Amino acid sequence: MFDNLDVMAWATDVQGTVKLSEGRALRMIGSQPGLFVGLNVLDMYRDRPETLGPLKLALAGEPHTSLSRENGRIFETQFRPMHGRSGELLGVAGLSSDVTEREHARLELARQTDQSRRLAELLDLAQDAIMTRTLGGTITYWNRGAERLYGHERAAAMGRVSHALLGTRFPSELEAIDQHLQTTGHWNGELTHARADGQDVVVASRWVLKRGHDGQADEVLELNTDITARKRAEAEEAQRQQLLLAQARAIQELSTPLIPVTDEILVMPMIGTVDSMRAKQIMEAILRGIADTRARFVILDITGVLVVDTAVAGALLRTAAAARLLGSQVIITGIRPEIAQTLVQLEANLEHIVTRGTLQSGITFALGQRRLGA
Structure with missing residues (x-):
């Protein structure tokens, strides 16, 4: 029966002398059934306290189960004290089973569980x-x-x-x-x-x-x-940009106001410095106004312009030329002496542009031309 079971069945007397040693599992540790009979376990394992410890507990009358390693295999051993009819301790009986695969699986599961636990801890830190x-x-x-x-x-x-x-x-x-x-x-x-x-x-x-x-x-x-x-910051920034754009448009409209005097006469008073950007805005505002109102005359009053340089003169000439293409005549008013001198020095070609000293005279001229045209 023992030769057909993968177990080791053994027994010792109270001195630790082996009385029984059977089971096919003995071959797993390089032994044979009956080979240990007569040997003293306490002497055999005197240098292996981890093995003697469980046996001594059983010889002291305490039943228990423990794991041990033999020849690269893991065994689970049940230690049971044996008592006589009067209760005296006769020895220890043991049954050892090879649980190598089970323990390896348990250790692997424990490793995976620990790995999963540590991974979960790391994920919780995210x-x-x-x-x-x-x-x-x-x-x-x-x-x-x-x-x-x-x-x-x-x-x-x-x-x-x-x-x-x-x-x-x-x-x-x-x-x-x-x-x-x-x-x-x-x-x-x-x-x-x-x-x-x-x-x-x-x-x-x-x-x-x-x-x-x-x-x-x-x-x-x-x-x-x-x-x-x-996303909230992006929305606020987009709103801020829209506000800045609206403000820029308002400032542009204020810096290039186009005032209708009659249905055919528009006036744009220019104040301050005229740079290339503002000159472009002036031209766009005038052309858009002519297209919207079909005005015949546009009066550019430069009384408030401090400096007229080549760029400003060129912008005025280009604006007048573009207005003529739309069927409107540009009248420049408010030319101060120093600006007139600058225009002469720049040799600005004002041949197709009407000039008047004041805005009032410019409006008067436009009204007269309107009546003549009528």
Whole structure:
């Protein structure tokens, strides 16, 4: 019977002398059944206290079970004290089983469990919200980052459908997103979620499809980074830029005012310095005004212009030429002596431009020409 069992059955007297040594497992440690009979275990293992310890406990009357290593194998031994009819200790009986594969599997499971625990601890340190969910959306993992971001404790989130829990708002149809995920194995985009307190949070979301050993998709890893503050800052910046643009347009309109005197006469008083940018704005405002009103005369009053240089003179000439193409005549008024001298020195060609000393005389001229035209 013992020769057909992968065990070692043995027994010693109270002095530790082996009385029984049977079982096929003895061959695993390089021995044979019956070979140890007559030998004293206390002498055999005097240099191995880890082996003698459990035996001495049993010889002291304490039953127990322990693990030991022999010849590269791991054995689980049950130590049972043997007593006579009157209760006296007769010796120790033991049964040893080879549990090498079981212990290796247990140690591997413990290693994997410890690795998973340390990985979970690392994931909990992440600021991002990290979750895993089934293809149907059921949450199977929820890290501390997700608790902090969304306000849902892990126990409350596990087993819930993520999109229902978070009220997810997608940038496109969910079916299209799932199709992209199935095709490419990943998806990136921005989502809007609702926190437990009802506040919205915008996240940069990254989905990764996990496949099983058979290649079939079985789980989704989702990482969400809170970008609410960034999106708010971007919106505020866009609003600020729109305000600056509106202000710039208002300033431009104020710096190049086009005033209708009659339905055919427009006046633009120019004040301050005229640079290339403002000269361009002046031309655009005049041409737009002529096109909108069909004005026949445009009076440019430069009484308030401090300096007229080559660039300003060129801008005035180009504006007059463009106005003529639209059927309007430009009248320049308010030319001061020093500006007149500058224009002469620059040899500005004012042949097709009417000039008058004051704005009033310019308007009078335009009205007279209007009556003549009528």
